[in-house]
Amino acid sequence: MDLLHNLxxxxxxxxxxxxxxxxxIGVIVGTxxxxxxGIGPLATIAMLLPxxxxxxxxxxxxxxxxxxxxxxxxxxxxxxxxxxxGESSSVVTCLDGYAMARQGRAxxxxxxxxxxxxxxxxxxxxxxxxxAPPLAKIxxxxxSPDYFSLMVLGLxxxxxxxRGSLLKAFAMIILGLLLGLVGTDVNSGASRYTFGISELFDxxxxxxxxxGMFGLSEIIxxxxxxxxxxxxxxxxxxxxxxxADVKASWKxxxxxxxxxxxxxxxxxxxxxxPPFASYTLEKKLAADPSRFGQGAxxxxxxxxxxxxxxxxxxxxxxxxxxIPSNAVMAMMMGAMMIHGIxxxxxxxxxxxxxxxxxxxxxxxxxxxxxxxxxxxxxIWVRLLTVPYRFLFPAILIFCCIGAYSLNSSALDVxxxxxxxxxxxxxxxxxxxxxxLILGFILGPMMEENLRRTMVLSRGDPTxxxxxxxxxxxxxxxxxxxxxxxxxxxxxKREEVKE
Amino acid sequence: xxxxxxKTRDFYCGLLFIFFGTCAILGVRHYPMGSANRxxxxxxxxxxxxxxxxxGLISVVRAIWLTRSxxxxxxxxxxxxxxxxxxxxxSLINSxxxxxxxxxxxxxxxxxxxxxxxxxxxxLYLLLAALxxxxxxxxxxxxxxxxxx
Amino acid sequence: MRKKWEWSLLTIGCIVVLTVGSMGVAHAQSYPNKPxxxxxxxxxxxxxxxxxxxxxxxxxxxxxxxxxxxxxxxAGGVIGAEIVAKxxxxxxxxxxxxxxxxxIDVSMVSKLPYDPIKDFSPITLVGSIANVLVVNPxxxxxxxxxxxxxxxxxxxxxxxxxxxxxxxxxxxxxxxxTMAGVDIVHIPYKxxxxxxxxxxxxxxxxxxxxxxxxIPQIKAGKxxxxxxxxxxxxxxxxxLPTVSEAGLPGFDVVSWFGILxxxxxxxxxxxxxxxxxxxxxxxxxxxxxxxxxxAEPLSCTPEQFDAHIKQEIVKWGEVVKKSGAKxx
Numbered sequence: 001m002d003l004l005h006n007l008x009x010x011x012x013x014x015x016x017x018x019x020x021x022x023x024x025i026g027v028i029v030g031t032x033x034x035x036x037x038g039i040g041p042l043a044t045i046a047m048l049l050p051x052x053x054x055x056x057x058x059x060x061x062x063x064x065x066x067x068x069x070x071x072x073x074x075x076x077x078x079x080x081x082x083x084x085x086g087e088s089s090s091v092v093t094c095l096d097g098y099a100m101a102r103q104g105r106a107x108x109x110x111x112x113x114x115x116x117x118x119x120x121x122x123x124x125x126x127x128x129x130x131x132a133p134p135l136a137k138i139x140x141x142x143x144s145p146d147y148f149s150l151m152v153l154g155l156x157x158x159x160x161x162x163r164g165s166l167l168k169a170f171a172m173i174i175l176g177l178l179l180g181l182v183g184t185d186v187n188s189g190a191s192r193y194t195f196g197i198s199e200l201f202d203x204x205x206x207x208x209x210x211x212g213m214f215g216l217s218e219i220i221x222x223x224x225x226x227x228x229x230x231x232x233x234x235x236x237x238x239x240x241x242x243x244a245d246v247k248a249s250w251k252x253x254x255x256x257x258x259x260x261x262x263x264x265x266x267x268x269x270x271x272x273x274p275p276f277a278s279y280t281l282e283k284k285l286a287a288d289p290s291r292f293g294q295g296a297x298x299x300x301x302x303x304x305x306x307x308x309x310x311x312x313x314x315x316x317x318x319x320x321x322x323i324p325s326n327a328v329m330a331m332m333m334g335a336m337m338i339h340g341i342x343x344x345x346x347x348x349x350x351x352x353x354x355x356x357x358x359x360x361x362x363x364x365x366x367x368x369x370x371x372x373x374x375x376x377x378x379i380w381v382r383l384l385t386v387p388y389r390f391l392f393p394a395i396l397i398f399c400c401i402g403a404y405s406l407n408s409s410a411l412d413v414x415x416x417x418x419x420x421x422x423x424x425x426x427x428x429x430x431x432x433x434x435x436l437i438l439g440f441i442l443g444p445m446m447e448e449n450l451r452r453t454m455v456l457s458r459g460d461p462t463x464x465x466x467x468x469x470x471x472x473x474x475x476x477x478x479x480x481x482x483x484x485x486x487x488x489x490x491x492k493r494e495e496v497k498e
Numbered sequence: 499x500x501x502x503x504x505k506t507r508d509f510y511c512g513l514l515f516i517f518f519g520t521c522a523i524l525g526v527r528h529y530p531m532g533s534a535n536r537x538x539x540x541x542x543x544x545x546x547x548x549x550x551x552x553x554g555l556i557s558v559v560r561a562i563w564l565t566r567s568x569x570x571x572x573x574x575x576x577x578x579x580x581x582x583x584x585x586x587x588x589s590l591i592n593s594x595x596x597x598x599x600x601x602x603x604x605x606x607x608x609x610x611x612x613x614x615x616x617x618x619x620x621x622l623y624l625l626l627a628a629l630x631x632x633x634x635x636x637x638x639x640x641x642x643x644x645x646x647x
Numbered sequence: 648m649r650k651k652w653e654w655s656l657l658t659i660g661c662i663v664v665l666t667v668g669s670m671g672v673a674h675a676q677s678y679p680n681k682p683x684x685x686x687x688x689x690x691x692x693x694x695x696x697x698x699x700x701x702x703x704x705x706x707x708x709x710x711x712x713x714x715x716x717x718x719x720x721x722a723g724g725v726i727g728a729e730i731v732a733k734x735x736x737x738x739x740x741x742x743x744x745x746x747x748x749x750x751i752d753v754s755m756v757s758k759l760p761y762d763p764i765k766d767f768s769p770i771t772l773v774g775s776i777a778n779v780l781v782v783n784p785x786x787x788x789x790x791x792x793x794x795x796x797x798x799x800x801x802x803x804x805x806x807x808x809x810x811x812x813x814x815x816x817x818x819x820x821x822x823x824x825t826m827a828g829v830d831i832v833h834i835p836y837k838x839x840x841x842x843x844x845x846x847x848x849x850x851x852x853x854x855x856x857x858x859x860x861x862i863p864q865i866k867a868g869k870x871x872x873x874x875x876x877x878x879x880x881x882x883x884x885x886x887l888p889t890v891s892e893a894g895l896p897g898f899d900v901v902s903w904f905g906i907l908x909x910x911x912x913x914x915x916x917x918x919x920x921x922x923x924x925x926x927x928x929x930x931x932x933x934x935x936x937x938x939x940x941x942a943e944p945l946s947c948t949p950e951q952f953d954a955h956i957k958q959e960i961v962k963w964g965e966v967v968k969k970s971g972a973k974x975x
Contacts, residue, residue, distance in 0.1 A: 036633075043718070046696060050704045053936070140848045165508075167560075171515050171553040174546050178522050181543050184723075186811060186837050190539040193525045196758075202720060220580050223611055224573020267844060322863030323844050327690065330840055330860075334697050337859065337940050344867035389611045390622055393604045396580070397626050400587045400603060401596075405640050407719055413588035417581045424577060428570060429511040447542045452834060456806065456850065459535030 007129055010356025013058060014364055019357065022059045026066020027365050031372065033067065034074020034086050037215075038207055038402020041071040041087075045331045049338075057339035058354050062361040064335060068328050069121070069311045069362065073369050076113045076304055080106055081380055082395050084215035088206055089307040091437050092275040094214055095161070096292060096299030103295050106384055107239035110377045112249055112297055113304040114370050115241075120257040120305035121366030124312035127261050128319075128359050133348070135313070136320040139265040144453040145464050147268065149473035151446035154273055156477045157280035158438040159484055163293045166484065168431045176439020177446070179204060186444075187451050199411045208412050209440060211399045212419025213426075213433040219392050220424050239377055241297070249301035252282050256305035264310030267317050267325040272441055274310035275303035284483065312362055318343055319355055508564075512557030515550050522547030579610030595643040596635070600627045678738055678916050682713040685906070686742045688727025690720040694859050698774055698904055698942060699743045705927040723813055724748035725756060732761035736909040738916035741770070744907045746815055750959035754967040755813045763960065768912045769952035770920045772905040772945040773928060774937055777877040778819050779861050780890060781870040782853040783846050791874050791893035794853070798829035805831045808851035810839040818963065819855040819876055819900040821970035826895045846870055857902060858883060858941035876900040883941055903945070903959075905952055917949055 013019065033044045045064050052060035075086030080097035093113065100109040127135075142150075155173055162169035182193040183203035194200040241249070259281065260274035282302045283292045292299050314325040315332075322344035324330040336343050341351060348355045384391075403412045423433050457463040465471045523544050532538030583606035590599040604623040608614055634640050685703050689695040696718060703714035719727035724747050731742035742748075749763040761767075780791065786805075788794035798805050809817040812835050824831055834851050836842040839860045845851040847869045855876055862883070864870045874890040875881045878899040890898040906924060908917065925946040927933055937944050947955070 042690070046700070046716075046718070049697070050700055140844075143848065143850050167553055167556060168511060171511075171550060171557075174550045174553070175515070175518055178518070178543060178546050178550070181546075185539040187537075187835050188539045188812060190529055192529070192539055192543060199726060201726065216580065216584065220573070220576050220610075223576035223580065268841065321847075321869075322867055323847070324840055330693070333863070334694075334859070334940065337862070338697070338936050340939055342863050342866045344863045344869075346867065389608065389613060390618070392611065393607045393622060394626055396583060396603055396607050397600060397630055400584060400591075400599075401630055401634055401642075404588075404591055405634060405642075408717055410588040410592050413591070414585060417584040417588070420581055420584065421577070425514070428572065429507045429514065431511060448837060450542070451537045452836075454534060455536055455832065455834060459533070461534070 003129055006352070006356050007360065009352065010129075010358075010360030011364075013353050013357030014062065014360035018056075019059050019062050019361060020364070022055065022063040023066050023361050023365050024368055026063035027070035027073075027368050028372065030067035030070020030072075031074040031077075031369065034071035035077050036074075036402055037078060037084055037086055037211060037399055038405050040406075041068045042327050042331065043406070044071075045328060045335075049331070049335060052335060053338065057336065057341055057351075058357045060335055060339060061332065061354065061358050062365075064332055065315070065358060065362060066365045069308060069365065070369060072308050072311050073114065073117060073373055076117075076300075076307075077110065077373075077380060080109045080113065080300070081384060082215065082391075083218045084395070084399065085210045088210070088272050088441055089275055089310070091210060091214075091434065092161075092279045092303040093300055095279070095434060096294070096296050098218075099293065099295040100297065100300065101384060105295065107377050107381045108241040108245050108297065109300050110380060111239065111374065112241050112245060112301045114373045114377075116249065116253040116256065116301045116305040117308035118366050118370045119253050120260060120309035121312060121369075122363060123257045124261050124264075124309040125359055125363040125366075128313060128316055128362075129356075132316050132320050133345070135265050136316050139267060139317055140321065140323075142266055142469065143467070144449045144456060145467050146469040146473065147266075148446060148449040148453055149464060149470040149477070150266070150273070151442045151449065153473050153477040153480070154276060154442050155439060155446070156480050156484070157277060158435045158442075160280040160283055160480070161276070161434045161438065162432045163290070164430050164432065168429075169435045172426070172431050172433070172436040173439040176436035176441075177443035179209070179436070180440040180443030181447065183444075186448050187455075197411070199407075199409055203444070204415060204440075205403070205406060205412050206441065207403050207406060208415035209419050210437060211403060212416040212421075213423030213437065215395065215399055216416055216420030217423030217427055217433070219395065220420065221427065222388065223392070239381060245297050249297050252278070252298040252302035253305045255281060255285075256302035257309045259302075260306030260309030261313045263306075264313035265316050265325070267323055268445065274306035276438055278302035278306035280480075284480075308366075315358070315362075319347055319358070320345060322347075506561050508557050509561035512554045512559075512561060515554030515557060517554075519547040519550030519552075519554060522550065576610040579606055583607040583610070592643065594646045596631060597627055597644055598646055600630055678919060679710055679712045681739060682715050683738070684715050684717055684740045686717045686719055686727045686731050686740065688719055688724035688742065688745075688748055690718060694776055694857065694940065694942065695743055695745060695904055697940060698937070701933060701936060702773055702906070702924060702927055705930065705933060706923060709923060709927075723752065723756075723811070725752060725759065728752075728763075729760045731907070731909055732766035734909050736768070736911035736913075738908060738912050738920065741906050741908050741920075742767075743773075743904055745904050746902050746959060746963075747813075749905075749907070749956050751813070751815065751818060751963045751967075753960055754964045755818075763956060764953075766910050767907040768910050768917055769949050769956060770906045770908060770917055771924050771928075771949065772903055772947050772952055772955065773924065774942040774944050775877070775901045775903040776857050776859065776942045777875045777881050777883075777901055778816060778855045779858055779865070779875050779881075779884065779887065780823075780853065780855050780873045781843075781846060781861055781865065782873060783849050783851070784869070784871050785849060786852050786871070788873070789871070791888075791890055791895065794873060795827045795829060795894060798827070798831055802830040803832060805829075805853065806834045806851040807831050808834050808836055808842040808845045808854040808856075810842045810856070811835050811837060815900065815902050816842065816855055816857070818966055818970070822898065822900060822966045823855065823890070823895070825966075825970045826898060843870070855900070862941055882943055883938060899962075903955075904942075905956075907952075921949055 033039055075090035076093045078084045078086045079090040079093040080101050083094050083098040085091040097109045158173050159169045184191045184201050256278040259278050263274045282298045283289050317323045317325045318329045324333045333343050400413050526540040526543045529540035530538035531540045583603045587599045587603045608619045635642050687696050687699045703716050707714040728748040734740035788797050807820045839857050843856050843860050846854045865872050874888050874893045876890050928944045928946045934944050
């Protein structure tokens with residue numbers, strides 16, 4: 001079979017000592033970057049790019065790719081341990097992962113995240129090998145109306161994330177949308193809500209909001225809690241997932257992988273939407289949705305698999321069409337061009353060692369990551385047994401430095417404080433930050449695509465329904481909305497009757 | 499029937515939403531709304547702000563009619579100190595450098611904790627400062643001002 | 648006693664004056680003796696960033712002092728440029744300025760927080776990236792003239808994509824519009840990659856996109872190139888005519904990049920930087936890598952750069968006025 005041939009060929013390329021070494025370097029650096037809040041794979045790849053000039057193109061790409069998906073692994077570590085998402089794709093992992101850590105189950109959470117990611121990585125590798133060109137064509141079919149409808153679906157599912165009042169969840173989503181609009185408007189160039197502060201022209205930094213609303217508010221809450229109880233229970237329930245854990249998670253992993261692989265291909269949405277979608281799906285399919293947010297392991301397994309699968313499949317548009325799906329891919333494209341390779345449909349045929357070598361290296365990289373991360377779990381878990389009064393200043397330091405290091409901007413650090421206050425106030429009022437963050441991420445894209453669609457269709461809104469993809473997504477959103485709203489209404493009516 | 503406004507979470511929540519919604523609308527009042535065909539920069543934010551105000555009003559009204567739990571007390575000390583420590587860091591990092599900013603962060607932050615023992619905080623600070631400088635300045639070669647001079 | 652005091656003061660005064668005075672000279676002689684900051688007002692990984700890193704690395708190698716690249720993206724480059732405009736003119740803070748930050752913004756941004764001429768000391772140009780006019784393959788036009796005819800026959804129906812309002816692609820499109828007298832609709836995207844993708848999948852008909860992100864699509868046949876926007880033919884795509892040759896004489900749009908220091912930087916330091924950077928831009932491996940990315944290396948004297956900026960400001964001011972393009 002051709003596929004087998006190609007894969008074997010690819011493994012031959014990827015298994016060379018040089019490429020193995022660079023793969024290892026890439027994933028280690030990537031994991032470190034993911035764990036450190038603030039610095040992300042983009043800046044790291046930019047810094048390391050000159051170092052790759054003297055390498056062969058295959059080695060260079062293998063290393064850079066390793067940094068990218070390695071960062072996904074690292075990002076989930078901080079989400080689980082200290083409720084701080086290292087990357088936007090790790091936000092969802094905070095919800096149940098951190099809850100599990102509080103219950104002494106950080107080990108199983110980290111392990112399931114690693115194993116789920118590994119499974120997803122393997123499957124995604126096969127998918128890339130088999131379906132890259134046709135999948136890329138599908139991805140290209142997505143136009144502005146379809147993206148808008150996808151965002152609508154995403155936002156409706158954001159309401160599912162919340163555990164409390166639906167009204168508050170929707171309000172938080174809207175507030176998140178508004179926060180996302182801060183900055184320069186793409187369509188007109190006008191600057192909104194910037195108060196003349198030039199650093200706000202490109203919007204509030206995600207890192208500041210995430211660290212503030214998740215991390216800082218969590219710290220304040222923990223500090224004000226009365227009583228001698230330690231924040232992280234010192235009774236560790238073992239480092240590895242139990243049989244029950246695995247039984248509960250394996251379906252979530254599969255679903256997450258498929259969801260992530262499908263959604264990761266879409267240029268622009270990249271690795272942000274898959275974890276959210278997976279979480280929503282798991283919560284809706286679960287027998288007891290109220291467990292979510294309190295340590296349901298499916299809430300970690302699904303999203304983690306989704307985000308790793310998404311990270312890998314996001315390579316597809318670049319490797320097959322020469323269209324980078326996100327900023328990191330754009331850097332890779334630059335790296336390829338520097339090495340004299342024109343990314344595009346011919347890469348598969350004209351540079352098979354590059355394509356298959358990189359694909360095979362993704363599998364190897366995932367394996368390395370699991371081997372590296374699993375033993376580290378013991379260390380991470382032990383870290384949590386440190387008394388909180390030592391732990392939280394350390395968290396504060398890494399947050400502040402991490403945020404500052406992004407753009408050497410003290411203002412970003414100041415924003416952490418502002419959003420920390422906001423996050424604290426909202427939690428006191430029973431409003432959850434997760435829907436807000438999703439609104440923040442998706443809002444600008446949603447508005448941009450809405451306005452562009454209206455210009456393209458010359459003001460005709462029916463285009464959202466005449467395009468099949470868009471229509472399908474909007475119907476799914478409406479269906480999901482009904483699923484969410486009606487049970488709540490019924491519940492309310494019963495409550496009022498009493 | 500007496501209408502009693504329960505000073506509940508929903509009530510304040512609603513007020514907060516109304517506040518933000520109003521700010522949103524006011525913030526873009528100078529920008530053109532445009533038409534549905536070519537939406538101006540004011541269209542989307544104003545609509546969202548309006549929806550938020552409506553949600554806020556619903557929340558306030560619900561607070562009047564339904565009984566919910568009352569507000570939890572706020573821990574002002576940790577709130578002010580932790581936030582203050584971050585703000586101090588932000589204001590000092592550019593002028594006095596990493597080492598000093600870290601010091602203020604650790605000290606003020608620790609004051610927000612439940613216990614404060616000087617020796618522990620001192621050791622913690624030295625450890626964290628060394629780690630921070632080691633990882634970020636030497637390891638990652640980030641352009642930080644380390645010392646005040 | 649009084650005499651002793653006076654002598655001491657005088658001596659101290661002399662020493663102070665000599666030290667301060669010699670700092671200017673000593674600076675140039677011992678420059679650089681600490682790391683240099685090169686501010687790039689764009690995100691890491693973009694064409695500008697890669698260009699800066701190329702130059703920065705070679706500079707660091709030859710001078711033995713690290714050149715730290717600081718990405719300060721935002722507001723189309725205004726944030727980064729502003730930082731350097733206000734930095735100390737000691738030669739340790741430089742900026743990679745572009746046609747946007749130093750020629751276009753002054754006409755497009757209403758309250759620009761710096762003056763591109765007065766607040767900067769130009770060092771040298773480093774490169775230019777041409778824009779190339781491409782169309783979606785389904786568009787029935789094989790040359791610029793045919794495109795103009797098509798657009799005239801269908802006013803308001805053709806779309807042109809751009810990487811954002813107020814950036815060079817937008818204004819290039821506006822210039823095309825006014826010079827050709829056609830009515831094409833501007834559709835802004837967030838960045839040049841979504842913009843070119845839109846032309847590939849047909850959402851937009853044409854674009855005057857920067858070369859680096861367009862080359863892969865041209866090579867793959869996903870878009871049809873019609874012309875380059877520079878005044879001279881591109882060395883990277885030598886078979887393509889320029890827009891000027893192909894139907895709109897006088898059309899000249901190029902994204903140029905250059906390195907500048909804050910105003911008041913000592914002349915010796917400027918000269919030293921110029922000499923070294925120009926040398927770097929002549930190195931064959933640097934030129935080769937830049938070509939591969941779609942950039943053409945340039946170099947010039949500080950005075951030439953200064954004149955160039957002034958010319959560009961006038962030119963783009965005209966374009967903005969004539970086309971009425973504005974940031975609403």
